[in-house]
Amino acid sequence: MPELPEVETVVRNFVQSKLFGTKITEVVITCPSLLADQEQFIKEITGDCITGCARRGKYILLTLSSGKTLLVHLRMTGKLLIVKKSPKKYAHERAALILEGEHDIRFLDARKFGRFDLTESAEEFLKHLGLEPLDKTFSLEAFSRCMLRSKRMLKALLLDQTVVAGLGNIYADESLFQAAIHPARAACTLAQKELKNLHKAIIDVLTAAIERGGSSLGRGQGNFLNAYGSKGENQHAFYVYRRTGRPCLHCSVPIERIVISQRSTHFCPHCQK
DNA sequence: GATAATGTTGGTCG
DNA sequence: ACGACCAACATTAT
Numbered sequence: 001m002p003e004l005p006e007v008e009t010v011v012r013n014f015v016q017s018k019l020f021g022t023k024i025t026e027v028v029i030t031c032p033s034l035l036a037d038q039e040q041f042i043k044e045i046t047g048d049c050i051t052g053c054a055r056r057g058k059y060i061l062l063t064l065s066s067g068k069t070l071l072v073h074l075r076m077t078g079k080l081l082i083v084k085k086s087p088k089k090y091a092h093e094r095a096a097l098i099l100e101g102e103h104d105i106r107f108l109d110a111r112k113f114g115r116f117d118l119t120e121s122a123e124e125f126l127k128h129l130g131l132e133p134l135d136k137t138f139s140l141e142a143f144s145r146c147m148l149r150s151k152r153m154l155k156a157l158l159l160d161q162t163v164v165a166g167l168g169n170i171y172a173d174e175s176l177f178q179a180a181i182h183p184a185r186a187a188c189t190l191a192q193k194e195l196k197n198l199h200k201a202i203i204d205v206l207t208a209a210i211e212r213g214g215s216s217l218g219r220g221q222g223n224f225l226n227a228y229g230s231k232g233e234n235q236h237a238f239y240v241y242r243r244t245g246r247p248c249l250h251c252s253v254p255i256e257r258i259v260i261s262q263r264s265t266h267f268c269p270h271c272q273k
Numbered sequence: 274g275a276t277a278a279t280g281t282t283g284g285t286c287g
Numbered sequence: 288a289c290g291a292c293c294a295a296c297a298t299t300a301t
Contacts, residue, residue, distance in 0.1 A: 003280070033295080058281080075281045077297080092297085111296045113281065152289065161282080169280055217280070220299055224280080241280095262292075264278085 002074040004133065004166030005209035005234065006224045007058050010080055013227035014053035014062070017082055023049050023100045031094035031109070035116050044118060045070065050099075057129045057165030061122050069122040071115075072107070078114030081106045082227045092221060110221040129165040133202050138164075143202075144195045147187040154190075155183035156261040158202075167202065170215055170241045173266045175201045177240045182272045183265045184258070209234040217242070240266040 002010075027046055029038045049065040060072040060080060072080055081090075082103050095107040095116065107114065119125040131138050131146065146163050147154075157163055158172040167175070176183050178201035181194055190198070209215060214232030216224045224232060239249050244257040244266060253270040 006280085073281080075295095076279075077281095109296095110298065111279090111281095113295065115282090150288090156290080159281095215280080218299070221297075261290080263280095 002058060002078065002214075002224055003168035003171050004055075004058060004206055005171070006214035006226075006232065007055050007060060007074065007166070008134075008210050009214040009226045009232065010074075011053050011055040011060055013082065014060075017103075017227070019050055019082065019099065019101075019103065019105075020052060021049055023047065024097050025100055026096075026098035028096040028098070029094070031112055033112055034094050034107075034109075034114065035118075041116070041118055044068070045097075056122070056126050056132065057161055058168070059126060068118055068120055069125075071117040071119060071122060071125060073115045073117075074109075075111070075113035075115065077110040077221065079108040079225050079229075080227060081108065081225070081229060083229075128162055130161060130163040131165065133164055133166055133206055138199075138203070140196060140199045143199045144190075144192075147190055147195060147198075150187045152187055153184045153260055154181065154187050154198075155263070155265050157187045159261055159263065164202070166206070169263050169265075170238070171202075171205055171209065173241050174239060175205045177267060177272060178205055180271050180273070183260055183267050208237065212237060240268060242266065 024045055027042045035041050050062055051065055052063040054061045062070040064070060083106055085102060085104055090106055090108050092108045092110045093106055094109045097105040131142055150157055155172055158167050179198040181198060212232055212234035213226060214224055215234040216231035217235055240255050243255045245254050248255055248268040248271055251270045253268060255266055256269050258265050
């Protein structure tokens with residue numbers, strides 16, 4: 001669920017909240033796999049203030065007054081919520097950051113794949129990540145170099161966070177459709193014009209998805225919710241993702257589904273050569 | 274009610 | 288370097 005646009009939506013919620021400068025008075029962790037050393041974690045961040053929030057790839061970065069950074073990765077079903085103080089425990093609640101003031105932060109995660117990490121250097125921790133697609137550094141030249149140096153299938157390469165950070169299954173498929181390129185093409189076979197189209201498609205698809213508040217599929221526990229518990233609207237704008245068998249919105253040929261890198265891959269056999 | 278599939282990542286093994 | 292496969296885990300769709 002949470003790919004770059006969903007994570008960005010949550011980060012913007014935090015930036016617009018009035019939480020920065022408020023102190024963390026208590027930390028409750030109820031999922032052993034969330035953190036390697038929860039004792040140490042609780043000791044270290046209790047009493048700290050949250051000073052800022054940013055995103056790198058699919059990571060949420062919460063900066064703290066101690067100078068350390070709390071990194072949150074939502075993986076498949078994680079939700080980082082800003083909620084009014086309440087004694088109730090949420091379904092699948094795995095952690096709570098109790099704050100001064102009227103709100104608390106709660107982390108919900110049905111599948112328990114989500115991770116917290118506390119680090120002195122977010123830069124060092126995240127150095128394995130590739131290009132940041134909505135940053136100035138995501139130039140056509142840098143992107144082209146990454147593509148042309150690999151023989152891997154395009155879909156697999158786009159999902160590789162060490163190449164481009166933030167694309168997941170939905171937006172990789174949607175970007176390839178927008179660029180009219182087949183997902184199984186070897187990356188190094190792309191022509192200049194195709195590189196340019198794909199580069200633009202990635203930026204446009206991600207930007208549009210952020211404007212719609214991310215994608216929320218289905219109604220269950222796996223569904224994406226922003227920091228205030230609201231769904232996104234971008235799922236209504238899919239051209240290929242989970243549209244197997246339905247007519248292509250450009251040419252009416254049925255959308256096909258194949259598997260690449262053990263992931264469902266959706267494309268139009270007519271539009272994407 | 275059993276079975277397959279699910280938006281992520283990190284590992285092994287050939 | 289790369290793809291195939293598996294593991295973490297719970298819920299939902301078929």
